[in-house]
Amino acid sequence: MYDAKPQRPVPQPTPETQHFWDGCKNGELILQRCKDTGKAYFPPRPFSPYTGSRNVETFKASGKGILYSYVINHRAPPNFKLEPPYAIAVVELEEGPRLMANIMECEQTPEALQLDMALEVCFETLTDDIDLPMFRPAKG
Numbered sequence: 001m002y003d004a005k006p007q008r009p010v011p012q013p014t015p016e017t018q019h020f021w022d023g024c025k026n027g028e029l030i031l032q033r034c035k036d037t038g039k040a041y042f043p044p045r046p047f048s049p050y051t052g053s054r055n056v057e058t059f060k061a062s063g064k065g066i067l068y069s070y071v072i073n074h075r076a077p078p079n080f081k082l083e084p085p086y087a088i089a090v091v092e093l094e095e096g097p098r099l100m101a102n103i104m105e106c107e108q109t110p111e112a113l114q115l116d117m118a119l120e121v122c123f124e125t126l127t128d129d130i131d132l133p134m135f136r137p138a139k140g
Contacts, residue, residue, distance in 0.1 A: 008081045010126050017044045019058050024131040029061040029121050031095060042097035061095050063121035064138065068092040070103065070113055087113055091135050105136040 013021040020043075023030030033040040034048035035055045047054050070089040076082060087103040104122060106112050118138035123131040 007079060008126060008132070010130055011132070013130075016046050020044045021130060023060070024123055024133055025129065027123055027131075029063045029093075029133055030058050031061045031093070031097060032056050032058050033095075040093075040095040040097050042093075042099050061093060065091040065093040065119050065121075065135065067103070067113060067115055067117045067119055067135075068098055069115070072108055072110070072113070085109075089113075089135065091119055099133075102134050103136065104134045 011017075011021065020030050031040045031042055032044055033056065034050050034053065035057055036048065036053055037050045039048075039050055040059075040061070041049050046056070048056055068090045070087045072085045072087050074084045076084045076086070082102065085108045087106075087108050089101055089103050090098050091101055092098045103113060103119070104124075119135040120138045122134050122136050124134050125131050
């Protein structure tokens, strides 16, 4: 049956990613880092991508980053929550990892979306259990 409510795909947490989604629900961006190298990484996984070791830990990231790359999408899937145009961006976090997210609170044009612009995390509530990390231009 066709659902008339606008939708976004809802992530399904796994035991390996639950800490990340719990952090998002609490307004925090939780990353992992390899305890052997000290390097942060994303996406969540139970082992270090640098050493293969399970000697890893979680930590609260600053939520700050820069716009590394983006594409402006002008055609959304039918019944999608975001109205085009909207940016699908790669954000490089202050801690080093890159992740994909949407850019909010900013005109969705090449003139407004400047590479290397300072960004900060914000969250959109999708369900009672899932808040999705997004980014907006940093304030001050």
